[in-house]
Amino acid sequence: MSRISRRTFNRLVASTAATATISAPFVAHAAKPTVVVVGGGAGGATAARYIAMDSGGAINVVLIEPSKRYYSCFFSNLYLGGFRDYESLGHGYRALAVDHGINVIHDWVTGIDRPGKSVTLSSGAKISYDRLVLSPGIDFKYDSVPGYSAASASIAPHAYKSGTQVQLLKAKTEAMKQGGVFVMVAPPNPYRCPPGPYERISMIASLLKPKNPTAKIIILDPKEKFSKQTLFQSGWDAHYPGMVEWIPASVSGPLESVDLETLSFKTDLENFKADAANIIPAQVAGRIAHQAELVDKSGWCPINPESMQSTFDDNIHVVGDSSIAAAMPKSAFSANSQAKVVANHVRHALTGSREFPARYNNTCWSLIGKDDGVKVGASYKPGDGKIEPTSKFISKPGEDAELRKKTYEESLAWYANLTADMFS
Ligand SMILES: Cc1cc2nc3c(=O)[nH]c(=O)nc-3n(C[C@H](O)[C@H](O)[C@H](O)COP(=O)(O)OP(=O)(O)OC[C@H]3O[C@@H](n4cnc5c(N)ncnc54)[C@H](O)[C@@H]3O)c2cc1C
The missing domain is CATH 3.50.50.60 (FAD/NAD(P)-binding domain)
Structure with missing residues (x-):
């Protein structure tokens, strides 16, 4: 073993102490509960953003999504009709990472180890979770x-x-x-x-x-x-x-x-x-939900209506299109609404914050022709084992052009607000 001088020894001790001090926050960070979110679409991006934002740093949030840019299906019909350009449908994950401290990983989740509470990525990396939010959309x-x-x-x-x-x-x-x-x-x-x-x-x-x-x-x-x-x-x-x-x-x-x-x-x-x-x-639930055995005979994921927890696994919440949300249609509005319920429930479970009773909403706007917008929607709450509507509305045939134009304009505001709620 080589001999070292007292001066070198003191320098080493000092630098080791400095390293220990620098790494202290890392140790504390690693001790925080971790939520892994699979899928950065309407359900996943919203869940990740709300968990990170509302927990004020108390929860380590990891979002796994293969695409660097999400092109929304919602409003893609307007692109077909010539009412929107394609780039206006694209959204990136920078603000989630930079402004909300979410660890955004662009990769596929290839496996979920439910007993071990970890996910495997196609890179081979493994990430442990305390809670998993699954929002992988649909498969054909x-x-x-x-x-x-x-x-x-x-x-x-x-x-x-x-x-x-x-x-x-x-x-x-x-x-x-x-x-x-x-x-x-x-x-x-x-x-x-x-x-x-x-x-x-x-x-x-x-x-x-x-x-x-x-x-x-x-x-x-x-x-x-x-x-x-x-x-x-x-x-x-x-x-x-x-x-x-x-x-x-x-x-x-x-x-x-x-x-x-x-x-x-x-x-x-x-x-x-x-x-x-x-x-x-x-269609059926996204493939990863099948691999993790979170689907029933229907090909979709049954959930508890109070918390969107999988009925097969309390540590996993399924939101968005993959879930069986009963009367709630599979829509971006529904996925966003469900994700907020999950964020509230997960924060409560992991940090003891206050939990509010689950309430859900949805509106689906459609454009039939220029300035001719119609809508259908409802509010929901947990019922007997499933999500049930509490009130409903729908546009009427023969409405005047002014009202239809207003409905279309409402949909434009919804798109701007929803995508900000997911990605800003
Ligand atoms: C033509 C059309 C028009 C629509 N119009 C409307 C509308 O006007 N209003 C409305 O509310 N809804 C609308 N929708 C529905 C809306 O797009 C979906 O309901 C919504 O996107 C569902 O959100 P989600 O999070 O479940 O899935 P998605 O938004 O599809 O997100 C799923 C994400 O999971 C990722 N993923 C999948 N598997 C994995 C994996 N193994 N590992 C990591 N990531 C994975 C995918 O890459 C994807 O980004 C429309 C859909 C279509 C097709």
Whole structure:
């Protein structure tokens, strides 16, 4: 062993002491409870932000989301209709990291060790949690549409998840020949954003009408009715007469096959040949929820309505589209509302802060044509084992143009407020 002088020894002792002092806050930080949030969308970003903001540094918050930029599905229909540009849908995570001290990790969670209370990332890293908030959105059952697959989403885009699919769908619609046919295969219940496919039809019609007025739009629907049906159908007649045809399965029979080479759709009654198509398959909870065995037979995650805790695991809260929120539709508004209930509950559980009774809200706005906005919404509270509505409202057919314009403007304010509530 080499000999060291007294001066060197003293310097080493001093520097060790300094290191100890510097690392002291780290030790304290590591002792804080940790909440891991999986998914940086409407549910996850809101939960992470509220837990970090309201706990004033008492909880270590880790947000895991693969994408560096979140492109919202909500308002993506307005991009299709030409009422918004694509970049206005994009949001980054900088403020969550810098202003709220959230440890934002851009990676996939590939495994959840429930007994060990940790998650594994695709990098191989492991992160322990005291509570886990899961908001991974949806996954598709591609084979619910015969012939459709993940690979064929580049031919007939679903455009039903955050990302560039909606740009592809718009490009394909704009490239349709004059008088061409656009076919949408609508999803069965339950699925993300009940009015979403029908607002999309309105926006596709709005895009086509000035440049391709003889184009036809066909909706092949496995459902017998849909959200805001009267409002949409009277709106289509008023704005796009003769352009849109909705065909429920009771009329056409079930969809028997789809030929993606020729974009042909075979039903019991008739064959349809499309020039552009939008196939939205059946949906289930995000894949990681299945891997962690947090789903029931329905493919979605049952929750306790007071706290959004998984009925399979008290340490895990499932929010947003993956959860079974009963009467609450799968929407960004719902996910944001659920995430705030979870934030309050988690802070109470981990720091002893005051807990408020769970209350939830949702409004879904849809744009049918320029300045023609409609809405449906409700308030909710925990009921007998499930979330139940306490009051409801819906726009009425025949409302005057002034009111419809006001409703549309309300939706613009909602988008600005909601995305600020997630990302600012
Ligand atoms: C066309 C369309 C229109 C819509 N319009 C509206 C509207 O007007 N109003 C409204 O309220 N809602 C609307 N919605 C619904 C809304 O987009 C969803 O309900 C909402 O995004 C759900 O939030 P979420 O957090 O559950 O999922 P998402 O917002 O999809 O977030 C899930 C996140 O989890 C991440 N993730 C998934 N798996 C993992 C993993 N293993 N590891 C890490 N991260 C993971 C994903 O990358 C994603 O960013 C619309 C949807 C569509 C498709």
